[in-house]
Amino acid sequence: MSKIALVTGISGQDGSYLAEFLLAKGYEVHGMMRRTSTKSSGRIDHLKDKFTLHEGDLLDSTSLTRLLEQVRPDEVYNLAAQSFVPVSWEQPIFTSEVTGLGVTRMLDAVLHVDKSTRFYQASSSEMFGKVRESPQSEATPFYPRSPYGVAKAYGHHITVNYRESYGMYACSGILFNHESPRRGLEFVTRKIANAVARIKLGLDEELRLGNLDAKRDWGHARDYVRAMWMMLQQDAPDDYVVGTGEMHSVREFVEIAFDHVGLDWQEYVVVDPKFYRPAEVDQLLANPTKAREKLGWVPKVTFEELVREMVDKDLDGLATKKPLDMKLKVA
């Protein structure tokens, strides 16, 4: 009999790759999406006949309990969150409610409907923030630098606490930045890839960015959803750092992206303080030894391959789009 999985945040970048991954493994897949007045299912439209979509919201416990009673999943992947760091300063309460307390709502619903359900929490390297050591492992202390990072630290601790209090199979995956052509346009990698494509096609003349010196450990989202699944297939629940173990600056990402289309980035990039953050995370670098040794997880896509794939997909997408869509760009 097929295993049943419920994915919250299925309309997001990771939700769409995880749904594809689980379907390929033979799972019966159910996804939760919050209700919006306009459609936001672009990343999963190609899968719509292969899984079941439900409405539900991490702000509403009753919707979570009802959904779990209806679906009765073997595995829950809690990917839903307000995930854009700058918005967490503008909407700190909302971010805490969804990204922090939302985890407790989901865990508690699982506890009361069927505590044998396996639970994955999408934790983040943003919890390390102003890093206490480098590289960062499962033992590195947290020092979050944004309301988002603080909310994720809460989500991590409550996941560990429910595991230890109630014996639940609950895992916290501490994932470093992972990107793809499906990344939201506001995140720096997709913003760069999309702008490079637009400039190459003559649709734009410049790219305005913030801190070019920030460094991240960037991998491909398709590799990272595999790690989520692996965590839920072990004999015992645990927490894992997932990253490549390589760090690159925003400037390096920019250089490779422009170079890929034969342009000199210095002619197009403008540094705009509007994109600086009230408190920056200067650098993040994973020590993924535990994930490699215990899960057998290794990333398959290199940094350069990721950058090129993102630029190429945006070039293809823009070249086949209607003129109206081509005018849409991120502020």
Ligand code: NAP
């Ligand atoms: P994403 O593209 O922003 O997706 C987030 C999803 O959460 C969207 O489907 C969104 O729905 C949904 N959502 C937001 N608020 C909700 C609510 N109140 N109730 C139900 N659903 C809600 O993020 P992602 O990049 O796929 O990341 C997936 C998860 O991993 C997130 O929790 C993120 O914080 C975490 N994470 C991401 C990274 C990364 O580098 N990508 C690294 C570490 C951790 P709408 O479509 O309606 O907005």
Ligand code: F7E
């Ligand atoms: O910023 C710098 C910015 O917004 C990366 C989320 O998925 O990963 C993500 O969070 C860096 C920062 O991602 C611009 O200051 C420069 O240092 O792409 P980002 P993030 O903040 O690292 C973690 C792991 C998550 O969990 C989050 O959910 O790039 N940067 N110039 C810029 N960033 C943006 N967005 N825009 C710029 O113009």
